[in-house]
Amino acid sequence: xxxxxxxxxxxxxGVEGKQILNGLSLSVNAGEVHAIMGPxxxxxxxxxxxxxxxxxxxxxxxxxxxxxxxxLEMSPEDRARKGLFLAFQYPVEIPGVSNANFLKTAVNEIxxxxxxxxxxxxxxxxxxxxxxxxxxxxxNMTQRSVNEGFSGGEKKRNEVFQMAMLEPQLGILDExxxxxxxxxxxxxANGVNALRGPERSFLVITHYQRLLDYIVPDYVHVLYKxxxxxxxxxxxxxxxEEKGYDWIRNETENVKV
Amino acid sequence: MTEDQKILDDIxxxxxxWGFVSDIESETAPKGLNEEIIRFISxxxxxxxxxxxxxxxxxxxxxxxxxxxxxxxxxPAIDYQDIIYYSxxxxxxxxxxxxxxxxxxxxxxxxxxxxxEEQKRLAGVAVDAVIDSVSVKTTFRETLSELGIIFxxxxxxxxxxxxxxxxxxxxxxPPTDNFFAALNSAVFSDGSxxxxxxxxxxxxxxxxxxxxxxxxTGQFERTLIIADEGAYASYLEGCTAPMRDxxxxxxxxxxxxxxxxxxxKYSTVQNWYPGDKNGKGGIYNFVTKRGLCAGENSxxxxxxxxxxxxxxxxxxxxxxxxxxxxxxxxxxAVTNNMQQADTGTKMIxxxxxxxxxxxxxxxxxxxxxxxxxxxxxxxxxxxxxxxxSQCDSLLLGDRCGAHTFPYLxxxxxxxxxxxxxxxxxxxxxxxxxxxQRGISTEDAxxxxxxxxxxxxxxxxxxxxxxxxxxxxxxxxxxxVG
Numbered sequence: 128x129x130x131x132x133x134x135x136x137x138x139x140x141g142v143e144g145k146q147i148l149n150g151l152s153l154s155v156n157a158g159e160v161h162a163i164m165g166p167x168x169x170x171x172x173x174x175x176x177x178x179x180x181x182x183x184x185x186x187x188x189x190x191x192x193x194x195x196x197x198x199l200e201m202s203p204e205d206r207a208r209k210g211l212f213l214a215f216q217y218p219v220e221i222p223g224v225s226n227a228n229f230l231k232t233a234v235n236e237i238x239x240x241x242x243x244x245x246x247x248x249x250x251x252x253x254x255x256x257x258x259x260x261x262x263x264x265x266x267n268m269t270q271r272s273v274n275e276g277f278s279g280g281e282k283k284r285n286e287v288f289q290m291a292m293l294e295p296q297l298g299i300l301d302e303x304x305x306x307x308x309x310x311x312x313x314x315x316a317n318g319v320n321a322l323r324g325p326e327r328s329f330l331v332i333t334h335y336q337r338l339l340d341y342i343v344p345d346y347v348h349v350l351y352k353x354x355x356x357x358x359x360x361x362x363x364x365x366x367x368e369e370k371g372y373d374w375i376r377n378e379t380e381n382v383k384v
Numbered sequence: 385m386t387e388d389q390k391i392l393d394d395i396x397x398x399x400x401x402w403g404f405v406s407d408i409e410s411e412t413a414p415k416g417l418n419e420e421i422i423r424f425i426s427x428x429x430x431x432x433x434x435x436x437x438x439x440x441x442x443x444x445x446x447x448x449x450x451x452x453x454x455x456x457x458x459x460p461a462i463d464y465q466d467i468i469y470y471s472x473x474x475x476x477x478x479x480x481x482x483x484x485x486x487x488x489x490x491x492x493x494x495x496x497x498x499x500x501e502e503q504k505r506l507a508g509v510a511v512d513a514v515i516d517s518v519s520v521k522t523t524f525r526e527t528l529s530e531l532g533i534i535f536x537x538x539x540x541x542x543x544x545x546x547x548x549x550x551x552x553x554x555x556x557x558p559p560t561d562n563f564f565a566a567l568n569s570a571v572f573s574d575g576s577x578x579x580x581x582x583x584x585x586x587x588x589x590x591x592x593x594x595x596x597x598x599x600x601t602g603q604f605e606r607t608l609i610i611a612d613e614g615a616y617a618s619y620l621e622g623c624t625a626p627m628r629d630x631x632x633x634x635x636x637x638x639x640x641x642x643x644x645x646x647x648x649k650y651s652t653v654q655n656w657y658p659g660d661k662n663g664k665g666g667i668y669n670f671v672t673k674r675g676l677c678a679g680e681n682s683x684x685x686x687x688x689x690x691x692x693x694x695x696x697x698x699x700x701x702x703x704x705x706x707x708x709x710x711x712x713x714x715x716x717a718v719t720n721n722m723q724q725a726d727t728g729t730k731m732i733x734x735x736x737x738x739x740x741x742x743x744x745x746x747x748x749x750x751x752x753x754x755x756x757x758x759x760x761x762x763x764x765x766x767x768x769x770x771x772x773s774q775c776d777s778l779l780l781g782d783r784c785g786a787h788t789f790p791y792l793x794x795x796x797x798x799x800x801x802x803x804x805x806x807x808x809x810x811x812x813x814x815x816x817x818x819x820q821r822g823i824s825t826e827d828a829x830x831x832x833x834x835x836x837x838x839x840x841x842x843x844x845x846x847x848x849x850x851x852x853x854x855x856x857x858x859x860x861x862x863x864v865g
Contacts, residue, residue: 179820182812203819212820219817223835232831233821240822272835293821 131156132194132328133178133297139188139353140177147173149353150189155297158325162339162364163332165350166372171332172216174350175301178330179213180206193297207233208240210296214286214303221273226285227255229273230292237293258291262318280311287318298322299330304338316341336368351375413470419443422570425470429539429573432546442559442569449563455726456755456787457695459668467633469571469604528586533617534579535590538606541577548579552610556639556676556703564635565672568604572637575605580615580646589845591620607638611646613679618649620848634693636671644679644706649687651844652700653852656692661721661750666694673700674730677709677738685712686729687843689852694723699757701730704738704766711740714840718833718856719752719784728758728789733769733799742773745837749780755787762799769799777807778836780829830856 131154138151147170155161165171177184178191180203191198198206221229234254235245246254255269262284274282283303290298300319304312319329319342331342339347339361347363348355351372356379357363367374413424422443426436451462528535534545541549559569576592592607611617621638634656640648650673659666669692675684686700696719702711713729731740740760748754754777762769777786788805810832818828834841834853841849 179816181816203816204822204824207820207822215817215820219811219813221814221817221832221835223838224831229818229821229831232827233818233823236822236824236827289821 130195131192133198133330134192135189136191137189138174138177138186138191140173140184140186142173142184146187147184147353148177151350151354152189153348153355155328155330157296157328158323159346160323160329160331160342160344162342162344162347162361163330163350164334164336164347164364164367166376167334169350170353171334171350172301173353175213175216175299175330175332178206178211178299179203204236205240207293207295208237212290212293212295212298214283214290214298214300216301216303216305218274218277218282218286220275220277222275224273225270226273227251227269230255230269230289233289234292255292258288261291261321262288263314264288279306280308283307283315284311284318287315287322291318291322296326297328297330299332301332302334303331304333304335312338313341336364339364349375351379412468415468416465417443417467417469417571421469425571425573428470429542431542434550435542438553438559439570442566443571445560446563446566446570449566451563455697455757456753456789457697457724457726459695459724462633462668464567470573528588531584531587532581533584533586534577536577538572538575538577538608541608545577545579548610549577549608552608552639552641554639556641556674557637557672562672564670565637568606568635568637568672572604572606575636576607576609578607578609578617578619580611580617582612583614584612585615586617589618589620589848591622603632603634603636605636607636609638609640609648609650611640611642611648611682613643614645615643616647618845619651620845621650621652622655622848622851632666633668634671636673638671638673638700640675640684642675642677642679642682642684642709645681646679647683647685648675649685650675650700651848652686652688652690653844653848653855654688654690654692654696655855657694658692658721658723659694666723667692669693669696669698671698673698674703675701675711676703677706677711677735679709680706680735681708682706683710683712685710685714685843687714687840688716688727689837689840689844689855690715690717690725690727691855693725696723696725696727698727699729699759701732702740703732703734704740705734706738707735708737709735710738712843713740713742713744713758714843715744716747716837716840716852716856717745717754717756718747719749719754721750721752723750723752725753726755726757728756730759731761731771733760733762733766733771736765736767736769738766739770740772742771742775743839744773744775745840746775746777746786747780747833747836748777748784748786751783753785753787755789757789757791759791759793760801760803761791761793762796762801764795766796767798769796769801771799771801773801773803775803775805776836777805778833779807779809 133155135151135153138148140148163171173184177186186199193209193211231251238245274285277285286303303315307315316338331344344361347359347361349357356375413421419440422439426439557565559566578590580586609619640650642648656667656669677684684702688700690696700713704711711731717725717727719725728744729742742758744756746754746756756775758773760771760773775788779786786807790803792801794801810829814832815825815828818831819825834856841852844852
C-alpha cells in the first residue's frame with residue numbers, strides 16, 4: 128500500500144476574514160499527477176499559496192501532512208527544501224540578480240539542508256546545461272536577471288526550468304498555462320512530462336482542459352467554493368470542457384437545496 | 385506587515401563584526417587643538433617649515449569658520465577641544481620585511497581579513513595601511529618604483545618628494561575650502577601619496593586600509609593622487625573602526641589631479657563602526673573628496689560603497705576643467721538602525737564637451753535616514769556638456785527615510801542634463817519567491833539588495849566587489865534565532 132506524500136485533511140483558510148477554502152481534502156501518492164480544476168474564485172490559487180506558505184493566508188482549520196510531517200508548521204523555505212515546489216502564476220522579477228546566480232543559491236541551499244556539499248561553479252554549469260534542454264531554454268536566459276523583461280511565455284518556461292533544477296518531490300503548477308500560446312504551452316508541458324517519474328508528483332492547477340491534453344493527469348478534481356465537489360479520472364476534464372462549469376454549479380447548488 | 389516588521393527587526397539587530405580593539409602601544413598627543421598641538425604634530429613628523437606654515441594658515445582660517453548645518457543630519461555639537469589629534473603606533477616598524485611588523489598590527493589585519501602576505505602574494509595588491517594616523521606598511525613599493533610610480537605614506541612623500549607635494553597639496557581642495565577640510569589641513573597626520581608618471585599604466589590596484597584604533601582619537605588622513613599625462617591608476621580604499629561608546633571624528637581629505645589623457649579610478653569600501661542599534665557611538669565620517677580633471681580628455685571615476693559610520697557626510701566630486709574630460713560617480717550607501725547619511729557628488733563642468741555620469745543607490749533600513757545630495761553645474765562657457773544622473777532609493781520597512789536633493793545649475797544652453805530618480809521597497813513578493821526556492825529571508829534580502837546595487841558593484845575591481853557584497857550581506861544580516 129502506498130503512503131501519500133501529500134495529505135490534505137479538511138483544510139480551511141481565509142484571507143482578511145474571508146473564508147476561501149471550506150474543508151478541502153486531498154491525498155497525493157508518489158508519482159501521481161492530480162489536476163485541480165474549477166471556476167474563477169473557487170480557491171485554486173489559494174490552495175497553491177497556502178501549500179507554499181504565503182503569509183497572508185490564515186489557516187483556520189484542518190491539517191496538511193507532507194511526507195508525514197505537518198506542513199503548515201514549516202517555514203516556506205523549509206517546505207521548499209523538503210521538496211515542495213510552486214511554479215508561480217505570476218513569477219516576480221528580481222532586477223540585477225541573474226537567473227544562474229539565483230538558482231545556484233537555491234540549489235546549494237537545498238543541498239545544504241540535505242547535508243550535501245555545495246556544487247562548485249563548473250559542476251553547476253554542467254548541471255544547468257543539462258536541465259536547460261528540458262524546456263528548450265536559450266543560453267542567454269540564464270544570464271538575464273530573474274524574470275526581468277521576460278515575456279509571459281518565457282516566465283512560465285523559466286518556472287519549469289527552475290523546477291527541473293531544484294528536482295522537487297511535489298511540483299505545484301499554478302495556472303502555468305494561463306497566457307501561453309500553443310507553442311509555449313507545448314514546450315512547458317513537455318518539460319513537465321520530462322520531469323514525471325515514480326518518485327515525483329504534481330498538482331496541476333488549471334482553469335482549462337487544454338493543458339491536460341498535454342499533461343495527462345491520473346486524477347482530476349473539481350474545486351468549487353473552496354471544496355472538492357467531484358473527483359474522477361482524466362475523462363472528467365473532458366466532461367467539464369463539454370458541459371462547462373455551470374454544470375458543476377447547478378449540480379452542487381441543487382444538492383444543497 | 386508582520387513580515388516587513390520581522391525583516392526590519394532582523395536588520396535593526398545586525399551587529400558590527402569588526403568591532404575589536406587592537407592593543408598597540410601608541411604615542412599620543414594631549415587632547416585639544418591649538419597652535420602648539422599643530423607644531424607638535426609637525427615636529428613629530430619632522431616636517432619642513434613651509435608645511436608647518438601651511439598647517440598654521442589653515443588652522444587660523446578654520447578658527448574663523450563655522451561648522452556647516454545644511455546637511456540633512458543631526459548630531460550633538462562636537463567639542464573640538466575634546467579630541468586627540470595625533471596618535472601613532474609607538475613601534476613604527478622599519479619597512480624591510482613583513483616579519484618585522486608589530487604582531488598586534490598583524491593580528492588586526494588578520495581580523496580584517498586582509499593579511500598583507502596574502503594580498504601581496506595572491507592578489508598583487510599594493511597596500512598602504514594607515515592605523516590611526518601613521519602609515520604602517522607599504523608593500524610593492526619597489527616594484528612600483530621601477531616604473532617611476534611613487535606610492536608611499538604622506539609623511540614619506542613629504543620627506544622624499546617635497547617638490548611634488550608642495551606643488552599639488554591643496555591644489556584641488558584648498559585648505560580654506562570648507563570647515564572640515566580646513567581642520568584636516570591643520571592637523572592631518574598621515575595618509576597616502578601617489579604619483580603616476582607620464583604614460584605609465586599602474587599594473588596593480590593601489591590600496592589603502594584605514595582604521596581608527598585608539599579611543600577618543602580623530603583620524604585626519606590626507607590622500608593625494610596625481611596622474612601625469614596619459615597615466616592610469618586604480619586606487620582602493622577600505623575603512624574599519626573598533627566599537628566604541630563615544631563618537632569618533634573622521635575628517636579626511638582626498639585630492640586627485642589628472643593631467644591630459646590621464647585616468648584615475650578611486651574605489652572606497654567604507655565600513656566604519658556605525659554605532660549600536662540605539663545610535664550610541666560610531667564614527668562621524670565628514671570627508672572631502674574631490675578630483676580635478678585638469679587636462680583635456682582626462683577621466684576621474686569615484687565608486688563608493690558606504691555601509692558604516694554613524695553619520696556620513698561626503699560628496700566625492702569632479703571638476704571637469706579640461707575639454708572632453710569625464711567624471712563618474714557610482715555610489716551605494718546603506719544605512720541601518722539610527723545611521724544617517726547625506727552623500728552624493730558634485731560635477732562641475734568648466735570645459736567643453738565634458739561628460740558626467742552619476743549612479744546613486746541608497747538603501748535605508750531601521751530608523752535610518754539616507755539622503756542623496758548632488759550638484760550638476762554647467763559653466764557659461766562650457767559647450768556641449770552631457771550629464772546623466774540616476775538616483776534610486778530602496779526602503780527596507782517603514783520607519784526609515786530616503787531623501788533626494790538634486791541641484792542643477794546650467795548656464796549654457798547646449799547642455800543636456802538628465803535626472804532620473806526612483807524609490808522602491810523590497811517586496812514581500814520577491815522575498816516569498818526566494819523563500820519558495822529554499823532561500824531564507826535573510827539571504828533573500830542580501831540577494832535582492834545586491835542585485836539592486838549591481839550597476840555600482842560592476843564598477844569595483846573584482847576582489848573588492850566580492851568584499852563589498854559580503855559586507856552588504858553582513859550589514860543587512862540580523863540575529864535570527
